[in-house]
Amino acid sequence: MPDTPPRTVFFISDGTGITAETLGHSLLAQFPEANCRQVRIPFVDDLDKAIDCASQVREAARQDGVRPIVFSTLVNPETVAGLRQADALFIDLFEQFIGPLETELGQRSTHAVGRFHGIADSNGYMARIEAINFAMAHDDGISSDGELAEADVILVGVSRSGKTPTSLYLAVQFGVKAANYPLIPEDFERNKLPGELHRYRSKLFGLTIAPERLAQIRQERRPDSRYASLENCRYEIDAAQKLMRRENIRWLESTAKSIEEISATILQAVRLNKPGY
Amino acid sequence: MPDTPPRTVFFISDGTGITAETLGHSLLAQFPEANCRQVRIPFVDDLDKAIDCASQVREAARQDGVRPIVFSTLVNPETVAGLRQADALFIDLFEQFIGPLETELGQRSTHAVGRFHGIADSNGYMARIEAINFAMAHDDGISSDGELAEADVILVGVSRSGKTPTSLYLAVQFGVKAANYPLIPEDFERNKLPGELHRYRSKLFGLTIAPERLAQIRQERRPDSRYASLENCRYEIDAAQKLMRRENIRWLESTAKSIEEISATILQAVRLNKPGY
Numbered sequence: 001m002p003d004t005p006p007r008t009v010f011f012i013s014d015g016t017g018i019t020a021e022t023l024g025h026s027l028l029a030q031f032p033e034a035n036c037r038q039v040r041i042p043f044v045d046d047l048d049k050a051i052d053c054a055s056q057v058r059e060a061a062r063q064d065g066v067r068p069i070v071f072s073t074l075v076n077p078e079t080v081a082g083l084r085q086a087d088a089l090f091i092d093l094f095e096q097f098i099g100p101l102e103t104e105l106g107q108r109s110t111h112a113v114g115r116f117h118g119i120a121d122s123n124g125y126m127a128r129i130e131a132i133n134f135a136m137a138h139d140d141g142i143s144s145d146g147e148l149a150e151a152d153v154i155l156v157g158v159s160r161s162g163k164t165p166t167s168l169y170l171a172v173q174f175g176v177k178a179a180n181y182p183l184i185p186e187d188f189e190r191n192k193l194p195g196e197l198h199r200y201r202s203k204l205f206g207l208t209i210a211p212e213r214l215a216q217i218r219q220e221r222r223p224d225s226r227y228a229s230l231e232n233c234r235y236e237i238d239a240a241q242k243l244m245r246r247e248n249i250r251w252l253e254s255t256a257k258s259i260e261e262i263s264a265t266i267l268q269a270v271r272l273n274k275p276g277y
Numbered sequence: 278m279p280d281t282p283p284r285t286v287f288f289i290s291d292g293t294g295i296t297a298e299t300l301g302h303s304l305l306a307q308f309p310e311a312n313c314r315q316v317r318i319p320f321v322d323d324l325d326k327a328i329d330c331a332s333q334v335r336e337a338a339r340q341d342g343v344r345p346i347v348f349s350t351l352v353n354p355e356t357v358a359g360l361r362q363a364d365a366l367f368i369d370l371f372e373q374f375i376g377p378l379e380t381e382l383g384q385r386s387t388h389a390v391g392r393f394h395g396i397a398d399s400n401g402y403m404a405r406i407e408a409i410n411f412a413m414a415h416d417d418g419i420s421s422d423g424e425l426a427e428a429d430v431i432l433v434g435v436s437r438s439g440k441t442p443t444s445l446y447l448a449v450q451f452g453v454k455a456a457n458y459p460l461i462p463e464d465f466e467r468n469k470l471p472g473e474l475h476r477y478r479s480k481l482f483g484l485t486i487a488p489e490r491l492a493q494i495r496q497e498r499r500p501d502s503r504y505a506s507l508e509n510c511r512y513e514i515d516a517a518q519k520l521m522r523r524e525n526i527r528w529l530e531s532t533a534k535s536i537e538e539i540s541a542t543i544l545q546a547v548r549l550n551k552p553g554y
Binding site for chain 2: 043069091097116168263267268
C-alpha cells in the first residue's frame with residue numbers, strides 16, 4: 001500500500017458528475033501511488049448546494065490534514081463562486097476550455113447546466129436505448145431468422161470469451177447494435193459457422209482468449225467440469241481460431257484487454273464512427 | 278439546421294479515446310449551434326501514428342476551409358509534438374492539468390499511455406464485468422430464491438418504465454449489481470410486492486413514467502394492444518405509484534431523464550459511492 005497520507009478527491013457537477021469523474025479518473029490514473037478517497041456529488045445546481053459542497057470540502061481538508069482535489073464541471077458562475085469558498089486544488093473543465101472554444105467557434109456558450117448527460121429525447125439517446133434492448137435480445141445466439149440484418153456488428157467466440165460484456169458496452173457507450181453468437185464444439189465438428197452467420201460476414205468480429213485465462217473463468221462458473229478443463233479450453237480456442245481464419249473473420253485476443261479497449265478496437269476495425277457518450 | 282460551416286472535431290488518444298470524447302462532448306454540448314463532424318482516432322501510441330493524425334487534421338482543414346478542433350489525451354511528449362505539426366485548436370487534458378496535479382501531490386506522473394480505460398485485471402474491472410453478468414442474469418424478475426441478496430439495488434416499476442437500460446448502465450458505468458423486477462397487474466390486485474422483494478426493502482428503488490410516454494413506448498412494441506392503450510398505462514402507473522407509496526419505496530419519474538441522470542440519482546439515494554468508469 002502507498003504510505004502517502006489519504007487525500008479526498010471530489011467530483012462535483014451540476015449534472016450527473018460522470019464527465020467530472022471521467023476527467024478525474026483519467027488524470028489520477030497517472031498517479032498510481034496516490035492514496036485517494038473519492039466522493040461524487042451530482043446535481044449541484046444552485047448556490048445553496050454549492051455552499052454545502054464547500055463545507056464538505058473544508059471538512060475533508062480538516063480530517064485529511066491536506067486540502068482536497070476537486071474535479072468540477074459547474075457551468076453557472078455563481079455556483080462556481082460558492083464552491084470556491086473552500087480551499088482546494090480546483091480542476092475545472094469549463095473554466096479552462098470554454099473560453100478558447102468560444103473564440104474558435106465565434107459563439108458564446110449557452111452556460112446551460114447538465115447538458116451533456118441530460119439529453120433524453122434526442123435521436124442519439126433513443127438509438128442507444130434501442131441498442132441496449134437489441135444487445136439484450138440478441139445475446140448468446142438468440143436470434144430469429146433475418147433479425148441479425150439489423151445488427152451493426154456480430155461478435156463470435158467460444159463461451160466466456162468476453163462477448164456479452166463487450167456487446168453491452170458497445171450499446172451503452174456507443175449506441176452500436178451488437179449481437180453475439182457462441183462458437184460451440186458442434187460448430188467445430190461441422191467446420192461451419194452456426195446459424196445464418198455466413199450471410200453477415202462483413203459484420204462478424206471474433207474474440208479469442210488465452211486458454212489458461214478461459215479455464216480460470218469457466219472454473220468459477222462450473223468447477224471441475226470438462227467444460228472448464230484446460231485441455232478442453234485449449235481445444236475450443238484452437239478450433240475457433242482455425243474456423244475464424246478459414247472464414248476470414250477478423251478477431252482480437254481479449255485476454256489482457258478491457259471492454260473499453262476491445263470496443264474501441266472493434267469500432268475501428270468495422271469502421272463504425274458512432275459517437276460515444 | 279445551423280447554417281455555420283461544418284467543422285471537423287477530432288478525439289485523439291493513445292488509449293481508447295473514450296476520455297477525450299467524453300471531455301469533448303461535454304464541452305461541445307455548450308455550443309448546440311455548432312455544426313461538427315466528429316472523428317475518433319484511438320490507439321495513437323507512436324510517432325508515426327501521430328504524424329498520420331496530423332495529416333488527417335490538415336486534410337480536414339482543407340476540406341472544411343476552417344481549422345479543426347482536436348480534443349486529445351496523448352501522454353507521450355514526442356507523440357504530442359507529432360500531432361501538433363498540424364494547425365488546430367488543441368484542447369489537451371494532460372497538458373493543462375498534469376502539472377498542477379504533480380505539484381499538489383508532490384509526485385511525478387507516470388506518463389504511461391492508455392492507463393485509465395486499459396486496466397483489465399484490477400479488482401474494480403472484474404467487479405464491473407461481474408455486475409454486467411449479474412444485471413443480465415437478473416433482468417425482468419429472473420431471480421431464484423436468495424439471489425437478490427447479492428444485489429446492490431433492485432429496480433421496480435411497470436413494464437417499459439426504463440428498468441433494463443438503467444440496470445445495465447449502473448453495471449457498465451459503476452460496477453453496481455442491479456437487478457430489476459416488473460410490477461404487473463397481478464401485483465396490484467394482490468396489493469403486494471412480488472416475489473421476495475419485501476425481504477430487500479432497503480435496496481428497492483422505483484421508476485415511474487408519464488402514462489402518455491409509456492403508451493407511446495409500448496405502442497412501438499405491441500401496436501394497438503390493450504397493453505399499450507393509454508387507459509391501461511394510466512391504470513398501471515397509478516396502481517404502481519400507490520403500491521410504492523404504501524410500501525415506502527423511493528422512486529423517480531424517468532420520463533424526461535437520461536439513464537445517466539437516473540443512475541446518478543439512484544446512487545445518491547441509496548448512498549452507493551461506487552467509482553465510475
